[in-house]
Amino acid sequence: MKIKEIKAKDLNAEKFISSKVRDIRRIVGKGLAVNALSGGVDSSVVTALGHRALGARLKTYFVDNGIMREGEPRKVAALFASLGIPVEVVDARRAFFDALKGVTDPEEKREAITQTFYRKVFRDLVIESGAKYLFQGTILTDVDETVAGIKRQHNVFEQLGIDPKKEFGYKILEPLVQLRKDGVRKVGEALGLPESVFSRIPFPGPALAARVIGEVTPEKIRLVRKATAITEKELASTKAFQYMAILHEDRVTGMRDGRRVFGRQIEIRCWESVDARIATPSRLSFDILEELADEIVQKVPGIVSVTYNIAKKPPSTIEAV
Amino acid sequence: MKIKEIKAKDLNAEKFISSKVRDIRRIVGKGLAVNALSGGVDSSVVTALGHRALGARLKTYFVDNGIMREGEPRKVAALFASLGIPVEVVDARRAFFDALKGVTDPEEKREAITQTFYRKVFRDLVIESGAKYLFQGTILTDVDETVAGIKRQHNVFEQLGIDPKKEFGYKILEPLVQLRKDGVRKVGEALGLPESVFSRIPFPGPALAARVIGEVTPEKIRLVRKATAITEKELASTKAFQYMAILHEDRVTGMRDGRRVFGRQIEIRCWESVDARIATPSRLSFDILEELADEIVQKVPGIVSVTYNIAKKPPSTIEAV
Numbered sequence: 001m002k003i004k005e006i007k008a009k010d011l012n013a014e015k016f017i018s019s020k021v022r023d024i025r026r027i028v029g030k031g032l033a034v035n036a037l038s039g040g041v042d043s044s045v046v047t048a049l050g051h052r053a054l055g056a057r058l059k060t061y062f063v064d065n066g067i068m069r070e071g072e073p074r075k076v077a078a079l080f081a082s083l084g085i086p087v088e089v090v091d092a093r094r095a096f097f098d099a100l101k102g103v104t105d106p107e108e109k110r111e112a113i114t115q116t117f118y119r120k121v122f123r124d125l126v127i128e129s130g131a132k133y134l135f136q137g138t139i140l141t142d143v144d145e146t147v148a149g150i151k152r153q154h155n156v157f158e159q160l161g162i163d164p165k166k167e168f169g170y171k172i173l174e175p176l177v178q179l180r181k182d183g184v185r186k187v188g189e190a191l192g193l194p195e196s197v198f199s200r201i202p203f204p205g206p207a208l209a210a211r212v213i214g215e216v217t218p219e220k221i222r223l224v225r226k227a228t229a230i231t232e233k234e235l236a237s238t239k240a241f242q243y244m245a246i247l248h249e250d251r252v253t254g255m256r257d258g259r260r261v262f263g264r265q266i267e268i269r270c271w272e273s274v275d276a277r278i279a280t281p282s283r284l285s286f287d288i289l290e291e292l293a294d295e296i297v298q299k300v301p302g303i304v305s306v307t308y309n310i311a312k313k314p315p316s317t318i319e320a321v
Numbered sequence: 322m323k324i325k326e327i328k329a330k331d332l333n334a335e336k337f338i339s340s341k342v343r344d345i346r347r348i349v350g351k352g353l354a355v356n357a358l359s360g361g362v363d364s365s366v367v368t369a370l371g372h373r374a375l376g377a378r379l380k381t382y383f384v385d386n387g388i389m390r391e392g393e394p395r396k397v398a399a400l401f402a403s404l405g406i407p408v409e410v411v412d413a414r415r416a417f418f419d420a421l422k423g424v425t426d427p428e429e430k431r432e433a434i435t436q437t438f439y440r441k442v443f444r445d446l447v448i449e450s451g452a453k454y455l456f457q458g459t460i461l462t463d464v465d466e467t468v469a470g471i472k473r474q475h476n477v478f479e480q481l482g483i484d485p486k487k488e489f490g491y492k493i494l495e496p497l498v499q500l501r502k503d504g505v506r507k508v509g510e511a512l513g514l515p516e517s518v519f520s521r522i523p524f525p526g527p528a529l530a531a532r533v534i535g536e537v538t539p540e541k542i543r544l545v546r547k548a549t550a551i552t553e554k555e556l557a558s559t560k561a562f563q564y565m566a567i568l569h570e571d572r573v574t575g576m577r578d579g580r581r582v583f584g585r586q587i588e589i590r591c592w593e594s595v596d597a598r599i600a601t602p603s604r605l606s607f608d609i610l611e612e613l614a615d616e617i618v619q620k621v622p623g624i625v626s627v628t629y630n631i632a633k634k635p636p637s638t639i640e641a642v
Contacts (some may be wrong), residue, residue: 011385057331074595100639102533106572106574117620248569249570249571250571251427251534252533252534252637252642253638253640253642254636254637255635255638260638261636262427263636267628281607281612283607286631288632290601290602291419293632294632294633297632297636297637298349304636304638305630305636305637305641306630306631307628307629307630307632308629309626309628310611310627310629311625311626311627312614312615314575314576315576315618315625315626316626317576317581318628319574320573321573
């Protein structure tokens with residue numbers, strides 16, 4: 001079934017919200033629904049929209065998969081609590097790291113996270129809660145990229161011939177699937193979300209696992225989490241479309257205290273883009289780049305080298321995994 | 322034995338040359354000597370100095386180890402022929418690639434090249450020629466770095482307790498060992514070498530093998546050789562201390578013809594430095610950086626991503642291997 005796109009310029013956010021609220025109430029009836037909030041734009045908007053429709057009959061979880069950014073579980077839950085939306089943080093770190101053990105292929109990493117999330121962690125939560133519906137913030141770009149074979153998005157099923165009801169035991173609702181990122185932002189604003197939420201820079205579904213080349217381990221996540229915190233702090237003022245730190249697996253030569261050491265490399269990417277379909281590296285000043293590199297080699301253990309991406313998308317992609 | 326340094330500012334190049342010519346004639350007597358010319362500053366200067374002292378009794382080889390830059394064997398031999406110094410090119414590509422097979426550790430790579438050069442290829446040449454002496458362009462910085470454990474230079478033996486006469490069957494003469502790079506350049510100029518030789522940017526002993534992370538194969542050398550040619554052409558006008566292209570082993574995601582591919586990454590480094598002991602990344606314009614990246618992703622097969630080094634030495638080093 002072809003999805004009918006609603007372009008941001010044609011979108012009446014208020015009418016869209018009313019219409020989706022009606023649809024959701026009709027489908028869910030007196031039943032219960034659940035959703036997983038990651039703190040990203042799409043999942044935040046779908047959380048607010050679902051609560052507008054169902055109130056306390058929508059239970060929202062934040063799944064701490066161990067691969068989120070510094071303080072993210074706590075920060076996201078606190079923010080939504082302040083909006084009157086209670087969020088339960090679920091500690092599933094062990095399950096995700098177990099699933100990621102020994103996996104180096106980028107596509108298999110994404111698949112391991114997807115499977116752990118839908119078949120294991122979320123399946124248990126759905127059964128426990130008695131819910132029959134799962135809300136998801138899938139948007140049209142996720143579907144496009146998955147169908148085109150560019151990147152398997154973690155939240156796309158029907159387009160790949162997977163029936164979530166049969167496979168996972170619950171039905172998935174995707175009220176944002178006709179929109180792209182700019183449309184979702186308009187809906188988020190109309191729902192009264194703070195700008196820090198609906199204008200947040202994109203962050204990938206597989207979280208920091210997408211920022212580690214090769215096998216993902218708790219130790220590597222600690223390193224890339226630290227580098228990410230530094231990068232996001234230093235580059236927030238650039239107003240770029242997206243910026244990130246990537247931990248490479250390759251070992252490179254470095255020097256500490258006058259002696260040779262082998263260390264790892266952090267790659268920084270900072271992108272100018274409208275809709276992520278094409279992108280160019282931001283022309284940051286070398287004052288900023290050197291400061292960023294200095295801070296990373298000082299504060300992130302084992303890092304002796306820092307690079308900055310200078311290739312465009314295509315043939316690069318926004319993320320390295 | 323402590324080597325007595327001659328600083329460039331205290332160096333009288335003419336007097337240095339006369340004194341070394343006398344020493345060399347005294348040591349070698351009526352015998353024969355050989356040396357290997359790589360085309361680098363140090364080996365070029367020692368070749369010219371040796372020929373000044375011994376004329377045709379010094380036989381100069383260019384060992385084509387398969388890991389030199391585009392057209393390098395031919396260009397270097399032609400240049401020295403034009404200076405009246407005949408150079409014999411020896412095809413030893415097979416021996417070096419065999420020795421490098423399966424070797425991924427940076428230090429072991431350097432060692433494999435050293436061993437192949439001194440114990441195998443050069444040993445045969447020395448025996449064949451009947452020479453008892455090998456001239457080398459070792460300079461004081463090579464000795465310092467090896468002794469300090471920063472980097473095992475390929476041409477340093479006595480300082481590590483190795484007796485070349487016993488180990489390899491010939492004696493090594495190092496007439497430039499009291500000098501650093503700036504002193505060697507003064508001697509090269511006084512010997513009448515063209516500026517393109519004595520001001521050439523530094524290039525490492527292990528050649529392009531130092532520009533490949535992980536195992537060195539003929540295929541990877543072809544890729545990094547192509548990227549090196551593009552980088553040296555694009556950055557020649559920067560007048561930087563040194564610039565290079567490094568082929569990474571990590572695979573990253575890219576897009577070709579609208580579909581996802583996994584490809585490799587080239588890292589560019591361009592350094593500002595006086596003597597290589599400390600260095601900072603050159604502040605190149607993004608016009609140059611983007612042009613360089615575009616050309617590399619277009620012309621080097623399989624490359625989907627290009628980065629630019631932004632970390633200083635230390636804790637980085639000039640080369641990545």
